Amino acid sequence: MVLTVALIIGTILFGIGLYGALSQTNLVMIMMGVELMLGAVMVNLVAFWRYLHPESYSIQMFVLVVMTVMALEAAVGFAIGTQRFRTKGSIESEESADMKG
Amino acid sequence: MMELQITLLMVIGLIAIWFGWRVFRTNSMVRSAFSLLASMVAIGGMFLVMEAEFLGVLQIMMMGTEMSIMAIFMMMYMMDPGGLGQMDMTHQEKPSIVAAVVTGGLALGVILLTNWGDIVPAAPAPAQQNHDLGMEVMQRSMMIFESAGTSILTAMVAALATALIIHNNNQKEH
Incomplete structure:
Protein backbone atom coordinates (compact mmCIF):
# COMPACT_ATOMS: atom_id res chain seq x y z
CA MET A 1 0.00 0.00 0.00
CA VAL A 2 2.62 2.53 1.04
CA LEU A 3 4.87 1.49 -1.87
CA THR A 4 1.96 1.86 -4.29
CA VAL A 5 1.26 5.40 -3.04
CA ALA A 6 4.89 6.43 -3.55
CA LEU A 7 5.04 4.85 -7.02
CA ILE A 8 1.79 6.49 -8.12
CA ILE A 9 3.09 9.91 -7.03
CA GLY A 10 6.24 9.19 -9.04
CA THR A 11 4.17 8.23 -12.08
CA ILE A 12 2.10 11.41 -11.98
CA LEU A 13 5.24 13.56 -11.64
CA PHE A 14 6.79 11.68 -14.59
CA GLY A 15 3.69 12.30 -16.67
CA ILE A 16 3.73 16.03 -15.91
CA GLY A 17 7.43 16.17 -16.75
CA LEU A 18 6.90 14.32 -20.04
CA TYR A 19 4.09 16.69 -20.97
CA GLY A 20 6.29 19.68 -20.20
CA ALA A 21 9.31 18.37 -22.07
CA LEU A 22 7.22 17.67 -25.18
CA SER A 23 4.96 20.71 -25.18
CA GLN A 24 7.17 23.66 -24.21
CA THR A 25 8.94 25.74 -26.82
CA ASN A 26 11.62 27.27 -24.62
CA LEU A 27 14.84 25.35 -23.95
CA VAL A 28 14.83 26.19 -20.24
CA MET A 29 11.23 25.01 -19.88
CA ILE A 30 12.07 21.76 -21.70
CA MET A 31 14.92 21.26 -19.23
CA MET A 32 12.50 21.81 -16.36
CA GLY A 33 10.34 19.01 -17.74
CA VAL A 34 13.37 16.70 -17.88
CA GLU A 35 14.27 17.61 -14.29
CA LEU A 36 10.76 16.73 -13.15
CA MET A 37 11.03 13.35 -14.88
CA LEU A 38 14.37 12.65 -13.20
CA GLY A 39 12.88 13.70 -9.85
CA ALA A 40 10.07 11.18 -10.37
CA VAL A 41 12.68 8.50 -11.10
CA MET A 42 14.42 9.30 -7.81
CA VAL A 43 11.13 9.02 -5.88
CA ASN A 44 10.64 5.54 -7.35
CA LEU A 45 14.20 4.47 -6.53
CA VAL A 46 14.01 5.64 -2.92
CA ALA A 47 10.62 3.94 -2.51
CA PHE A 48 12.07 0.67 -3.83
CA TRP A 49 15.04 1.00 -1.50
CA ARG A 50 12.99 1.74 1.60
CA TYR A 51 10.13 -0.71 1.17
CA LEU A 52 11.70 -3.64 -0.67
CA HIS A 53 15.48 -3.74 -0.08
CA PRO A 54 16.68 -1.49 2.76
CA GLU A 55 19.81 -3.62 3.04
CA SER A 56 20.96 -2.90 -0.54
CA TYR A 57 22.83 0.41 -0.84
CA SER A 58 23.45 0.20 -4.57
CA ILE A 59 19.95 1.75 -4.93
CA GLN A 60 21.05 4.80 -2.93
CA MET A 61 24.15 4.90 -5.11
CA PHE A 62 21.87 4.93 -8.16
CA VAL A 63 19.98 7.92 -6.67
CA LEU A 64 23.29 9.75 -6.26
CA VAL A 65 24.10 9.06 -9.94
CA VAL A 66 20.67 10.37 -11.03
CA MET A 67 21.28 13.56 -8.97
CA THR A 68 24.61 13.97 -10.78
CA VAL A 69 22.86 13.55 -14.12
CA MET A 70 20.35 16.27 -13.14
CA ALA A 71 23.14 18.73 -12.38
CA LEU A 72 25.07 17.85 -15.55
CA GLU A 73 21.99 18.13 -17.72
CA ALA A 74 21.38 21.62 -16.34
CA ALA A 75 25.02 22.68 -16.89
CA VAL A 76 25.31 21.46 -20.47
CA GLY A 77 21.80 22.66 -21.30
CA PHE A 78 22.55 26.19 -20.08
CA ALA A 79 25.81 26.17 -22.04
CA ILE A 80 23.97 25.28 -25.24
CA GLY A 81 21.35 27.91 -24.39
CA THR A 82 24.02 30.55 -23.85
CA GLN A 83 25.69 29.84 -27.17
CA ARG A 84 22.36 29.69 -28.99
CA PHE A 85 21.18 32.96 -27.46
CA ARG A 86 24.46 34.62 -28.39
CA THR A 87 24.37 33.57 -32.02
CA LYS A 88 20.63 33.60 -32.75
CA GLY A 89 19.16 35.80 -30.03
CA SER A 90 16.60 33.23 -28.93
CA ILE A 91 16.36 29.76 -27.45
CA GLU A 92 12.91 28.94 -28.75
CA SER A 93 12.78 25.48 -30.29
CA GLU A 94 10.40 26.72 -33.00
CA GLU A 95 13.20 28.93 -34.34
CA SER A 96 15.78 26.13 -34.33
CA ALA A 97 14.83 24.54 -37.63
CA ASP A 98 18.40 25.09 -38.82
CA MET A 99 19.56 22.52 -36.24
CA LYS A 100 17.59 19.79 -37.98
CA GLY A 101 19.95 17.05 -39.08
CA MET B 1 4.01 4.06 11.88
CA MET B 2 3.14 2.91 8.35
CA GLU B 3 -0.17 4.80 8.44
CA LEU B 4 1.68 7.97 9.36
CA GLN B 5 4.09 7.38 6.47
CA ILE B 6 1.24 6.83 4.00
CA THR B 7 -0.52 10.03 5.13
CA LEU B 8 2.65 12.11 4.98
CA LEU B 9 3.63 10.65 1.59
CA MET B 10 0.19 11.51 0.21
CA VAL B 11 0.24 15.08 1.55
CA ILE B 12 3.82 15.86 0.49
CA GLY B 13 3.35 14.01 -2.80
CA LEU B 14 0.28 16.10 -3.60
CA ILE B 15 2.31 19.24 -2.84
CA ALA B 16 5.04 18.01 -5.24
CA ILE B 17 2.47 17.24 -7.94
CA TRP B 18 0.67 20.56 -7.47
CA PHE B 19 3.86 22.61 -7.80
CA GLY B 20 5.09 20.40 -10.66
CA TRP B 21 1.84 21.18 -12.48
CA ARG B 22 2.15 24.91 -11.72
CA VAL B 23 5.55 24.95 -13.48
CA PHE B 24 3.87 24.67 -16.88
CA ARG B 25 0.68 26.53 -16.07
CA THR B 26 2.00 29.95 -15.15
CA ASN B 27 3.12 32.73 -17.46
CA SER B 28 5.69 34.20 -15.13
CA MET B 29 9.06 32.55 -15.53
CA VAL B 30 10.24 33.31 -12.01
CA ARG B 31 7.11 31.71 -10.61
CA SER B 32 7.69 28.72 -12.82
CA ALA B 33 11.30 28.29 -11.63
CA PHE B 34 10.31 28.63 -7.99
CA SER B 35 7.41 26.20 -8.45
CA LEU B 36 9.94 23.67 -9.70
CA LEU B 37 12.09 24.46 -6.65
CA ALA B 38 9.09 23.82 -4.37
CA SER B 39 8.32 20.60 -6.19
CA MET B 40 11.91 19.38 -5.82
CA VAL B 41 11.98 20.31 -2.12
CA ALA B 42 8.74 18.35 -1.68
CA ILE B 43 10.45 15.38 -3.35
CA GLY B 44 13.27 15.79 -0.82
CA GLY B 45 10.62 15.82 1.90
CA MET B 46 9.30 12.52 0.52
CA PHE B 47 12.82 11.08 0.84
CA LEU B 48 12.86 12.19 4.48
CA VAL B 49 9.48 10.52 5.06
CA MET B 50 10.87 7.35 3.49
CA GLU B 51 13.74 7.47 6.02
CA ALA B 52 16.47 8.20 3.47
CA GLU B 53 17.71 11.16 5.53
CA PHE B 54 21.02 11.71 3.75
CA LEU B 55 19.47 11.68 0.27
CA GLY B 56 16.61 13.93 1.40
CA VAL B 57 18.88 16.63 2.80
CA LEU B 58 21.18 16.34 -0.22
CA GLN B 59 18.23 16.70 -2.60
CA ILE B 60 16.92 19.82 -0.83
CA MET B 61 20.35 21.46 -0.74
CA MET B 62 21.22 20.67 -4.37
CA MET B 63 17.88 21.69 -5.79
CA GLY B 64 17.83 24.91 -3.75
CA THR B 65 20.94 26.13 -5.51
CA GLU B 66 20.20 24.58 -8.90
CA MET B 67 16.73 26.08 -9.25
CA SER B 68 17.91 29.53 -8.10
CA ILE B 69 20.48 29.44 -10.91
CA MET B 70 17.77 28.24 -13.27
CA ALA B 71 15.57 31.22 -12.30
CA ILE B 72 18.39 33.61 -13.27
CA PHE B 73 18.88 31.89 -16.65
CA MET B 74 15.14 31.94 -17.28
CA MET B 75 15.02 35.70 -16.82
CA MET B 76 18.04 36.12 -19.09
CA TYR B 77 16.81 34.05 -22.00
CA MET B 78 13.03 34.19 -22.03
CA MET B 79 11.24 36.22 -24.65
CA ASP B 80 8.73 37.39 -22.09
CA PRO B 81 10.04 36.78 -18.56
CA GLY B 82 7.25 38.50 -16.68
CA GLY B 83 4.51 36.80 -18.65
CA LEU B 84 2.86 40.17 -19.28
CA GLY B 85 2.47 39.64 -23.02
CA GLN B 86 0.38 36.47 -22.58
CA MET B 87 2.52 34.69 -25.15
CA ASP B 88 1.67 31.11 -25.99
CA MET B 89 4.73 29.12 -24.97
CA THR B 90 3.53 25.69 -26.06
CA HIS B 91 3.50 23.64 -29.22
CA GLN B 92 2.12 20.19 -30.13
CA GLU B 93 0.08 20.35 -26.95
CA LYS B 94 -2.47 17.62 -27.71
CA PRO B 95 0.10 14.94 -28.70
CA SER B 96 2.08 15.81 -25.56
CA ILE B 97 -0.96 15.31 -23.34
CA VAL B 98 -1.72 12.02 -25.09
CA ALA B 99 1.89 10.83 -24.72
CA ALA B 100 1.97 11.80 -21.02
CA VAL B 101 -1.37 10.11 -20.26
CA VAL B 102 -0.47 6.93 -22.18
CA THR B 103 2.94 6.63 -20.48
CA GLY B 104 1.43 7.37 -17.07
CA GLY B 105 -1.36 4.85 -17.69
CA LEU B 106 1.09 2.12 -18.68
CA ALA B 107 3.22 2.76 -15.58
CA LEU B 108 0.08 2.82 -13.43
CA GLY B 109 -0.96 -0.56 -14.84
CA VAL B 110 2.47 -1.99 -14.03
CA ILE B 111 2.31 -0.54 -10.50
CA LEU B 112 -1.15 -1.91 -9.75
CA LEU B 113 -0.78 -5.31 -11.43
CA THR B 114 2.65 -6.26 -10.12
CA ASN B 115 2.96 -8.25 -6.93
CA TRP B 116 5.63 -6.22 -5.15
CA GLY B 117 6.07 -8.70 -2.30
CA ASP B 118 6.25 -7.93 1.39
CA ILE B 119 6.97 -4.45 2.65
CA VAL B 120 9.98 -4.28 4.96
CA PRO B 121 8.70 -2.63 8.17
CA ALA B 122 11.88 -0.92 9.42
CA ALA B 123 14.80 0.81 7.73
CA PRO B 124 18.32 1.10 9.20
CA ALA B 125 19.03 4.06 11.47
Whole structure:
Protein backbone atom coordinates (compact mmCIF):
# COMPACT_ATOMS: atom_id res chain seq x y z
CA MET A 1 0.00 0.00 0.00
CA VAL A 2 2.62 2.53 1.04
CA LEU A 3 4.87 1.49 -1.87
CA THR A 4 1.96 1.86 -4.29
CA VAL A 5 1.26 5.40 -3.04
CA ALA A 6 4.89 6.43 -3.55
CA LEU A 7 5.04 4.85 -7.02
CA ILE A 8 1.79 6.49 -8.12
CA ILE A 9 3.09 9.91 -7.03
CA GLY A 10 6.24 9.19 -9.04
CA THR A 11 4.17 8.23 -12.08
CA ILE A 12 2.10 11.41 -11.98
CA LEU A 13 5.24 13.56 -11.64
CA PHE A 14 6.79 11.68 -14.59
CA GLY A 15 3.69 12.30 -16.67
CA ILE A 16 3.73 16.03 -15.91
CA GLY A 17 7.43 16.17 -16.75
CA LEU A 18 6.90 14.32 -20.04
CA TYR A 19 4.09 16.69 -20.97
CA GLY A 20 6.29 19.68 -20.20
CA ALA A 21 9.31 18.37 -22.07
CA LEU A 22 7.22 17.67 -25.18
CA SER A 23 4.96 20.71 -25.18
CA GLN A 24 7.17 23.66 -24.21
CA THR A 25 8.94 25.74 -26.82
CA ASN A 26 11.62 27.27 -24.62
CA LEU A 27 14.84 25.35 -23.95
CA VAL A 28 14.83 26.19 -20.24
CA MET A 29 11.23 25.01 -19.88
CA ILE A 30 12.07 21.76 -21.70
CA MET A 31 14.92 21.26 -19.23
CA MET A 32 12.50 21.81 -16.36
CA GLY A 33 10.34 19.01 -17.74
CA VAL A 34 13.37 16.70 -17.88
CA GLU A 35 14.27 17.61 -14.29
CA LEU A 36 10.76 16.73 -13.15
CA MET A 37 11.03 13.35 -14.88
CA LEU A 38 14.37 12.65 -13.20
CA GLY A 39 12.88 13.70 -9.85
CA ALA A 40 10.07 11.18 -10.37
CA VAL A 41 12.68 8.50 -11.10
CA MET A 42 14.42 9.30 -7.81
CA VAL A 43 11.13 9.02 -5.88
CA ASN A 44 10.64 5.54 -7.35
CA LEU A 45 14.20 4.47 -6.53
CA VAL A 46 14.01 5.64 -2.92
CA ALA A 47 10.62 3.94 -2.51
CA PHE A 48 12.07 0.67 -3.83
CA TRP A 49 15.04 1.00 -1.50
CA ARG A 50 12.99 1.74 1.60
CA TYR A 51 10.13 -0.71 1.17
CA LEU A 52 11.70 -3.64 -0.67
CA HIS A 53 15.48 -3.74 -0.08
CA PRO A 54 16.68 -1.49 2.76
CA GLU A 55 19.81 -3.62 3.04
CA SER A 56 20.96 -2.90 -0.54
CA TYR A 57 22.83 0.41 -0.84
CA SER A 58 23.45 0.20 -4.57
CA ILE A 59 19.95 1.75 -4.93
CA GLN A 60 21.05 4.80 -2.93
CA MET A 61 24.15 4.90 -5.11
CA PHE A 62 21.87 4.93 -8.16
CA VAL A 63 19.98 7.92 -6.67
CA LEU A 64 23.29 9.75 -6.26
CA VAL A 65 24.10 9.06 -9.94
CA VAL A 66 20.67 10.37 -11.03
CA MET A 67 21.28 13.56 -8.97
CA THR A 68 24.61 13.97 -10.78
CA VAL A 69 22.86 13.55 -14.12
CA MET A 70 20.35 16.27 -13.14
CA ALA A 71 23.14 18.73 -12.38
CA LEU A 72 25.07 17.85 -15.55
CA GLU A 73 21.99 18.13 -17.72
CA ALA A 74 21.38 21.62 -16.34
CA ALA A 75 25.02 22.68 -16.89
CA VAL A 76 25.31 21.46 -20.47
CA GLY A 77 21.80 22.66 -21.30
CA PHE A 78 22.55 26.19 -20.08
CA ALA A 79 25.81 26.17 -22.04
CA ILE A 80 23.97 25.28 -25.24
CA GLY A 81 21.35 27.91 -24.39
CA THR A 82 24.02 30.55 -23.85
CA GLN A 83 25.69 29.84 -27.17
CA ARG A 84 22.36 29.69 -28.99
CA PHE A 85 21.18 32.96 -27.46
CA ARG A 86 24.46 34.62 -28.39
CA THR A 87 24.37 33.57 -32.02
CA LYS A 88 20.63 33.60 -32.75
CA GLY A 89 19.16 35.80 -30.03
CA SER A 90 16.60 33.23 -28.93
CA ILE A 91 16.36 29.76 -27.45
CA GLU A 92 12.91 28.94 -28.75
CA SER A 93 12.78 25.48 -30.29
CA GLU A 94 10.40 26.72 -33.00
CA GLU A 95 13.20 28.93 -34.34
CA SER A 96 15.78 26.13 -34.33
CA ALA A 97 14.83 24.54 -37.63
CA ASP A 98 18.40 25.09 -38.82
CA MET A 99 19.56 22.52 -36.24
CA LYS A 100 17.59 19.79 -37.98
CA GLY A 101 19.95 17.05 -39.08
CA MET B 1 4.01 4.06 11.88
CA MET B 2 3.14 2.91 8.35
CA GLU B 3 -0.17 4.80 8.44
CA LEU B 4 1.68 7.97 9.36
CA GLN B 5 4.09 7.38 6.47
CA ILE B 6 1.24 6.83 4.00
CA THR B 7 -0.52 10.03 5.13
CA LEU B 8 2.65 12.11 4.98
CA LEU B 9 3.63 10.65 1.59
CA MET B 10 0.19 11.51 0.21
CA VAL B 11 0.24 15.08 1.55
CA ILE B 12 3.82 15.86 0.49
CA GLY B 13 3.35 14.01 -2.80
CA LEU B 14 0.28 16.10 -3.60
CA ILE B 15 2.31 19.24 -2.84
CA ALA B 16 5.04 18.01 -5.24
CA ILE B 17 2.47 17.24 -7.94
CA TRP B 18 0.67 20.56 -7.47
CA PHE B 19 3.86 22.61 -7.80
CA GLY B 20 5.09 20.40 -10.66
CA TRP B 21 1.84 21.18 -12.48
CA ARG B 22 2.15 24.91 -11.72
CA VAL B 23 5.55 24.95 -13.48
CA PHE B 24 3.87 24.67 -16.88
CA ARG B 25 0.68 26.53 -16.07
CA THR B 26 2.00 29.95 -15.15
CA ASN B 27 3.12 32.73 -17.46
CA SER B 28 5.69 34.20 -15.13
CA MET B 29 9.06 32.55 -15.53
CA VAL B 30 10.24 33.31 -12.01
CA ARG B 31 7.11 31.71 -10.61
CA SER B 32 7.69 28.72 -12.82
CA ALA B 33 11.30 28.29 -11.63
CA PHE B 34 10.31 28.63 -7.99
CA SER B 35 7.41 26.20 -8.45
CA LEU B 36 9.94 23.67 -9.70
CA LEU B 37 12.09 24.46 -6.65
CA ALA B 38 9.09 23.82 -4.37
CA SER B 39 8.32 20.60 -6.19
CA MET B 40 11.91 19.38 -5.82
CA VAL B 41 11.98 20.31 -2.12
CA ALA B 42 8.74 18.35 -1.68
CA ILE B 43 10.45 15.38 -3.35
CA GLY B 44 13.27 15.79 -0.82
CA GLY B 45 10.62 15.82 1.90
CA MET B 46 9.30 12.52 0.52
CA PHE B 47 12.82 11.08 0.84
CA LEU B 48 12.86 12.19 4.48
CA VAL B 49 9.48 10.52 5.06
CA MET B 50 10.87 7.35 3.49
CA GLU B 51 13.74 7.47 6.02
CA ALA B 52 16.47 8.20 3.47
CA GLU B 53 17.71 11.16 5.53
CA PHE B 54 21.02 11.71 3.75
CA LEU B 55 19.47 11.68 0.27
CA GLY B 56 16.61 13.93 1.40
CA VAL B 57 18.88 16.63 2.80
CA LEU B 58 21.18 16.34 -0.22
CA GLN B 59 18.23 16.70 -2.60
CA ILE B 60 16.92 19.82 -0.83
CA MET B 61 20.35 21.46 -0.74
CA MET B 62 21.22 20.67 -4.37
CA MET B 63 17.88 21.69 -5.79
CA GLY B 64 17.83 24.91 -3.75
CA THR B 65 20.94 26.13 -5.51
CA GLU B 66 20.20 24.58 -8.90
CA MET B 67 16.73 26.08 -9.25
CA SER B 68 17.91 29.53 -8.10
CA ILE B 69 20.48 29.44 -10.91
CA MET B 70 17.77 28.24 -13.27
CA ALA B 71 15.57 31.22 -12.30
CA ILE B 72 18.39 33.61 -13.27
CA PHE B 73 18.88 31.89 -16.65
CA MET B 74 15.14 31.94 -17.28
CA MET B 75 15.02 35.70 -16.82
CA MET B 76 18.04 36.12 -19.09
CA TYR B 77 16.81 34.05 -22.00
CA MET B 78 13.03 34.19 -22.03
CA MET B 79 11.24 36.22 -24.65
CA ASP B 80 8.73 37.39 -22.09
CA PRO B 81 10.04 36.78 -18.56
CA GLY B 82 7.25 38.50 -16.68
CA GLY B 83 4.51 36.80 -18.65
CA LEU B 84 2.86 40.17 -19.28
CA GLY B 85 2.47 39.64 -23.02
CA GLN B 86 0.38 36.47 -22.58
CA MET B 87 2.52 34.69 -25.15
CA ASP B 88 1.67 31.11 -25.99
CA MET B 89 4.73 29.12 -24.97
CA THR B 90 3.53 25.69 -26.06
CA HIS B 91 3.50 23.64 -29.22
CA GLN B 92 2.12 20.19 -30.13
CA GLU B 93 0.08 20.35 -26.95
CA LYS B 94 -2.47 17.62 -27.71
CA PRO B 95 0.10 14.94 -28.70
CA SER B 96 2.08 15.81 -25.56
CA ILE B 97 -0.96 15.31 -23.34
CA VAL B 98 -1.72 12.02 -25.09
CA ALA B 99 1.89 10.83 -24.72
CA ALA B 100 1.97 11.80 -21.02
CA VAL B 101 -1.37 10.11 -20.26
CA VAL B 102 -0.47 6.93 -22.18
CA THR B 103 2.94 6.63 -20.48
CA GLY B 104 1.43 7.37 -17.07
CA GLY B 105 -1.36 4.85 -17.69
CA LEU B 106 1.09 2.12 -18.68
CA ALA B 107 3.22 2.76 -15.58
CA LEU B 108 0.08 2.82 -13.43
CA GLY B 109 -0.96 -0.56 -14.84
CA VAL B 110 2.47 -1.99 -14.03
CA ILE B 111 2.31 -0.54 -10.50
CA LEU B 112 -1.15 -1.91 -9.75
CA LEU B 113 -0.78 -5.31 -11.43
CA THR B 114 2.65 -6.26 -10.12
CA ASN B 115 2.96 -8.25 -6.93
CA TRP B 116 5.63 -6.22 -5.15
CA GLY B 117 6.07 -8.70 -2.30
CA ASP B 118 6.25 -7.93 1.39
CA ILE B 119 6.97 -4.45 2.65
CA VAL B 120 9.98 -4.28 4.96
CA PRO B 121 8.70 -2.63 8.17
CA ALA B 122 11.88 -0.92 9.42
CA ALA B 123 14.80 0.81 7.73
CA PRO B 124 18.32 1.10 9.20
CA ALA B 125 19.03 4.06 11.47
CA PRO B 126 20.43 7.19 9.74
CA ALA B 127 23.95 6.77 11.14
CA GLN B 128 24.01 3.13 10.05
CA GLN B 129 22.75 4.17 6.59
CA ASN B 130 25.50 6.74 6.16
CA HIS B 131 28.11 4.22 7.26
CA ASP B 132 26.84 1.55 4.87
CA LEU B 133 26.45 3.97 1.97
CA GLY B 134 30.04 5.10 2.52
CA MET B 135 31.16 1.48 2.49
CA GLU B 136 29.18 0.90 -0.72
CA VAL B 137 30.72 3.95 -2.37
CA MET B 138 34.24 3.01 -1.37
CA GLN B 139 34.02 -0.69 -2.13
CA ARG B 140 31.55 -2.22 -4.53
CA SER B 141 30.36 0.91 -6.35
CA MET B 142 33.69 2.69 -6.42
CA MET B 143 34.02 2.58 -10.20
CA ILE B 144 30.51 4.03 -10.62
CA PHE B 145 31.29 6.78 -8.13
CA GLU B 146 34.51 7.64 -9.91
CA SER B 147 32.82 7.62 -13.33
CA ALA B 148 30.26 10.04 -11.91
CA GLY B 149 33.14 12.31 -10.87
CA THR B 150 34.77 12.03 -14.29
CA SER B 151 31.50 12.79 -16.06
CA ILE B 152 31.10 15.93 -13.90
CA LEU B 153 34.56 17.04 -15.05
CA THR B 154 33.71 16.22 -18.68
CA ALA B 155 30.45 18.13 -18.45
CA MET B 156 32.22 21.15 -16.93
CA VAL B 157 34.75 21.19 -19.78
CA ALA B 158 32.02 20.61 -22.35
CA ALA B 159 29.83 23.38 -20.91
CA LEU B 160 32.70 25.88 -20.91
CA ALA B 161 33.82 24.88 -24.40
CA THR B 162 30.27 25.31 -25.69
CA ALA B 163 29.50 28.60 -23.99
CA LEU B 164 32.78 30.48 -24.36
CA ILE B 165 33.77 32.51 -27.37
CA ILE B 166 37.28 31.38 -28.18
CA HIS B 167 39.39 33.97 -29.96
CA ASN B 168 42.12 32.57 -32.09
CA ASN B 169 44.89 35.11 -31.78
CA ASN B 170 47.17 33.43 -34.26
CA GLN B 171 44.78 33.93 -37.12
CA LYS B 172 45.21 37.23 -38.96
CA GLU B 173 42.05 39.13 -39.63
CA HIS B 174 41.45 40.06 -43.23
